[in-house]
Amino acid sequence: MNDLHINGDRLWSSLMELAKIGATEKGGVKRLTLTDLDKQGRDLVTGWARDAGLSITIDQIGNVFMRRDGEDNTLPPVMTGSHIDTQPTGGKFDGNYGVLAGLEVVRTLNDKGIKTRAPIEVAFWTNEEGSRFVPVMMGSGVFCGAFTLDHAYAAKDVEGKTVKGELERIGYKGDQVPGQHPIGAYFEAHIEQGPVLEDADKVIGVVPAVMGLSWYDCTVTGMEAHAGPTPMHLRKDAMQVSTRIIQEVVAIANRYPPYGRGTVGMMQVFPNSRNVIPGEVKFSIDLRNVNDALLNTMHEEMLAFVEKTRQETGLGIQIERVSYYPPCPFHPDCVDAVRKATAKLGYSTMDVVSGAGHDAIYAARVAPAGMIFVPCKDGISHNEIEDAKAEHLEAGCNVLLHAMLERAGVA
Numbered sequence: 519m520n521d522l523h524i525n526g527d528r529l530w531s532s533l534m535e536l537a538k539i540g541a542t543e544k545g546g547v548k549r550l551t552l553t554d555l556d557k558q559g560r561d562l563v564t565g566w567a568r569d570a571g572l573s574i575t576i577d578q579i580g581n582v583f584m585r586r587d588g589e590d591n592t593l594p595p596v597m598t599g600s601h602i603d604t605q606p607t608g609g610k611f612d613g614n615y616g617v618l619a620g621l622e623v624v625r626t627l628n629d630k631g632i633k634t635r636a637p638i639e640v641a642f643w644t645n646e647e648g649s650r651f652v653p654v655m656m657g658s659g660v661f662c663g664a665f666t667l668d669h670a671y672a673a674k675d676v677e678g679k680t681v682k683g684e685l686e687r688i689g690y691k692g693d694q695v696p697g698q699h700p701i702g703a704y705f706e707a708h709i710e711q712g713p714v715l716e717d718a719d720k721v722i723g724v725v726p727a728v729m730g731l732s733w734y735d736c737t738v739t740g741m742e743a744h745a746g747p748t749p750m751h752l753r754k755d756a757m758q759v760s761t762r763i764i765q766e767v768v769a770i771a772n773r774y775p776p777y778g779r780g781t782v783g784m785m786q787v788f789p790n791s792r793n794v795i796p797g798e799v800k801f802s803i804d805l806r807n808v809n810d811a812l813l814n815t816m817h818e819e820m821l822a823f824v825e826k827t828r829q830e831t832g833l834g835i836q837i838e839r840v841s842y843y844p845p846c847p848f849h850p851d852c853v854d855a856v857r858k859a860t861a862k863l864g865y866s867t868m869d870v871v872s873g874a875g876h877d878a879i880y881a882a883r884v885a886p887a888g889m890i891f892v893p894c895k896d897g898i899s900h901n902e903i904e905d906a907k908a909e910h911l912e913a914g915c916n917v918l919l920h921a922m923l924e925r926a927g928v929a
Contacts, residue, residue, distance in 0.1 A: 519928070520862060522630065524919055526912030529622040533911070536562060536602065536618065537610040546902025547610055551603035551645040552580070552684035559602045560690060563617060563642065570624050572640070575699065576692025579670055580644040580685045581657040583699055586624050588637040589929035594702030594885075596634070596926040598623065598918060599641030600877060601657075605649050609904025611709045611894065611911070617642045619707045619915040623922060635927035636702055643877045644685075650675050658880035661696045701885035703852055703925045706878040707918045708889060709906050713897025714870050721913050722860045723870035723891030726853050728879050729777060730813050730845035734803040736763060736824070739834035742789055742797035757787060757796040759831050766823045767803055770816050777871055778816065779806035803837075808845050808871045846879045852888030852925070859920035865913050874899075888921070890914050 539558045540549030549555045560582065564574055567584035575583045585595060600616025620640035627638070643661070648654025651673040653665060660670050671682035685691035710716075715723050740756035764782045771780030784802040805820065807813040821837065828835045860867045870891050881887045892914035895905040 519923070522626070522919065524622045524626045524912065524915045525629070526908060526915075528625065529618060529911060529915055530908045532566070532618045532621065533610060533614060536614055540604065542607070542902050544902035546904065547604045547608050548606055549602070549604045549608070550606065550650045551647065552650065552681065552688060552690075554688070556603055557688035557690070560642075560688075563602060563621070566621055567640065570621065570628060572624065575694055576690060577661070577694040577696045577699065578667060578692055579657050579660045579696050580690040580692065581661060581696065582642050582690070584621075584640045586627065586634075586638040588634045588926065590635055591637055593636035594700035595637040595639040596703045596705075596922050597639040597641055597701050597881075598705045598707065598922060599643065600706050600708060601643050601646035603645060603647050603649075605647055605900045607900070607902050608647070609899060609901060611904055611906050612711065612899050613646055613708075615709060615906070615911060615914075616707045619911070619918050622915050623919045626919060633929040634923065635929050636925070638922065638926055645681070646877055651681050655875055655877055655880055656681070658877035661699070662880040662883040663697060664880060664883070667696060697884070701881065703849075704878060704881040704885050704887040705852065705856070705918055705921055706876055706881070706887070706889045707914045708876060708891060709894040709899060709904070710870060710891040710897065711874050711894060711899035715868070715891060715893040716895070716897060718868055719866070720868045721865040721892065721910055722867040722917055724853060724857050724860065724867055725872050725889035725891055726848060726869055727808050728846040728872040728876065729779065729806040729808045730810055731804065731806045731841070731843050732813060732817050732839055733841035734820070734837055734839050736760075736801055736803055736835070736837045738763070738799045740795070740797050743795045745793040745795055748795060753795055754833060755795050756799045756833065759827060759833050759835070760799040760801060762827055763824060763835075764801065766820070767805070770805065770819050774807055774812050774816060777806070777808040778812070779873065780804070806873060810845050813845065843875070843879075846882055848878070848882060848888045849886035852886050852921070855921040855924045856888050856890050856917060858924065859917045862920060863913070863916055865917070890917050890921070
């Protein structure tokens with residue numbers, strides 16, 4: 519069993535075949551959820567699954583579960599998966615790798631005539647990206663009860679089309695009630711979507727946890743005035759006060775390494791004129807950390823700094839937390855299974871905490887879960903130039919195979 523390896527060429531070929539559906543001129547993929555292209559991708563993957571002897575179950579939010587029976591089918595399945603929807607300017611590997619790595623695990627077990635004790639399943643979840651419909655990670659979120667099926671069904675795209683209507687239109691509104699599908703353990707293989715593994719020249723990232731995040735909307739209100747006649751000490755400059763807060767966002771993150779993160783990624787300036795002192799500035803704040811206590815400390819420090827700045831400047835400052843996801847530690851048994859598989863296969867490795875959200879976060883609410891990262895070129899993802907080496911993808915799939923076999927058992 520130590521010599522058991524997947525077929526890397528077959529995995530790569532499958533990834534390239536799926537990438538043709540929605541292919542862009544720059545070498546990426548645009549396959550938005552529940553579009554005709556998504557239907558084509560779903561049909562291709564489920565067709566491959568049937569060719570591999572898997573049975574198909576689809577739930578009411580369009581999550582697809584592809585099952586290989588085990589010796590004891592009363593046991594809950596050991597599942598792997600991800601998503602096949604993409605960003606509008608997405609790449610070939612984000613999500614797709616996790617689904618097709620799972621399919622390659624099944625094909626390898628078939629090739630070698632290996633029967634597992636527990637069933638093996640490969641899943642793909644609806645609307646992980648959240649680029650056409652909100653909320654993000656919709657299918658896995660409904661599955662674990664983070665939000666209701668009716669809430670997801672009512673979500674509309676920019677053309678007013680609903681999730682429910684589009685699921686029905688492409689033929690992927692199933693019968694199974696979300697969440698009524700057992701999972702014994704869940705693994706997700708994924709490109710890292712960051713530069714850490716490549717920078718450290720490591721092949722496998724063992725993922726112990728996913729960072730939690732706090733998102734805020736902040737508005738600073740001053741007064742517009744002419745940039746020439748108004749002396750500096752008499753100004754109510756919303757931009758300059760905003761920059762104080764923006765610098766503090768970075769300072770807070772730097773106070774809580776190695777996983778503190780602080781980002782201002784969006785800003786609106788009014789009236790946005792070259793020679794007018796800004797009267798109002800709206801901007802986003804994104805704070806992250808892998809430790810919930812530290813994330814809460816960062817939150818409290820941000821609020822305290824805003825209040826201090828309000829008192830010192832006399833300007834109106836409003837800050838509202840608009841989203842919060844707690845950190846997600848993965849199950850020690852699944853993390854250990856990934857770690858042992860990596861050691862058995864002799865790959866270089868390091869722990870990598872995920873800064874991005876994945877369906878595994880929601881799967882972890884209902885079953886033991888773990889993740890496997892492989893490097894991507896320059897850490898770039900959510901971009902048409904997203905790239906990964908075939909040998910790294912093969913290595914991650916080999917780790918997935920052995921981790922799943924440890925959990926499922928061999929008959």
